[in-house]
Amino acid sequence: MTPTITAFASSPDRGAGLSRDMRVRWAFEEVGQSYNVRLVTFQQMKEPAHLALQPFGQIPTYEDGDLALFETGSILLHIAETHPGLLPDDADARARAITWMFAAVGTVEPPILELQTAKFAEGQESWREQRMPLVLDRIRVRLAELARRLGESEWLDGAFSAADIMMVHVLLRVKPSGLLDEFANLAAYCARAQARPAYQRAFAAQLAVATGG
Structure with a gap:
C-alpha cells in the first residue's frame, strides 16, 4: 500500500518548508517511496477522526494499512527502519544516528520553539522585550554546542541519515531570526542538505499546497 500522511490545508508558514510534514516528505523522497497526502483544516484537526490518529490534534500523521x-x-x-538508505548498517553507527534524531527534537528544538512562542503567542505581553534576549541566548548556547560538535564534518555522523533530516529541519526553523548565520558551519550544513534533490522535491510538493500549484 502507499502510505498516507496528513498536512495543513493552509499552512501557517505559507509554503516556507517549516511545517513538520516537510520532515516526512523529505524522508520519503530520500528513499524513493511514493506517498499520499490528506490535507486537513485546523477545525478537522480537532475532530474525532483526526484525534483518533493524533490525540493532540497536530500534523503530520502517518497511515499504512493498519x-x-x-x-x-x-x-x-x-x-x-523499513527502507534502506536513512540509517547505517553498522549497529553502533545506527544507534548514534537514532541518538541524534532524539537530540534534534529533545535538545536543540525546544529553545527554538520557545522563540516562536515569545514572538507570536506572547508578542503582546508587556514583558516580551525583557524576555527575548534570554530566549535568544538559550538558542545560541545550543547552536554553539552543536557547531562545536559538527566542526568541519559534512553530516552529523558519517553518511547522511535520518538524523540529518531531523536536525536540519529543526535548524531551518530558526533561520528567519538570523541566528543560524552566526554559525558558519551550521549554515553551510543546512545549505548542503537543502541542495539535495530529495529536499528540493519535498519542498516543491509542500510549496504547491500553499500556492495552489
Whole structure:
C-alpha cells in the first residue's frame, strides 16, 4: 500500500518548508517511496477522526494499512527502519544516528520553539522585550554546542541519515531570526542538505499546497 500522511490545508508558514510534514516528505523522497497526502483544516484537526490518529490534534500523521503513527521522530524512524538508505548498517553507527534524531527534537528544538512562542503567542505581553534576549541566548548556547560538535564534518555522523533530516529541519526553523548565520558551519550544513534533490522535491510538493500549484 502507499502510505498516507496528513498536512495543513493552509499552512501557517505559507509554503516556507517549516511545517513538520516537510520532515516526512523529505524522508520519503530520500528513499524513493511514493506517498499520499490528506490535507486537513485546523477545525478537522480537532475532530474525532483526526484525534483518533493524533490525540493532540497536530500534523503530520502517518497511515499504512493498519499502522497509524504520529510524531515526526517516530515516523522518520519507521521509514528509516523499513527502507534502506536513512540509517547505517553498522549497529553502533545506527544507534548514534537514532541518538541524534532524539537530540534534534529533545535538545536543540525546544529553545527554538520557545522563540516562536515569545514572538507570536506572547508578542503582546508587556514583558516580551525583557524576555527575548534570554530566549535568544538559550538558542545560541545550543547552536554553539552543536557547531562545536559538527566542526568541519559534512553530516552529523558519517553518511547522511535520518538524523540529518531531523536536525536540519529543526535548524531551518530558526533561520528567519538570523541566528543560524552566526554559525558558519551550521549554515553551510543546512545549505548542503537543502541542495539535495530529495529536499528540493519535498519542498516543491509542500510549496504547491500553499500556492495552489
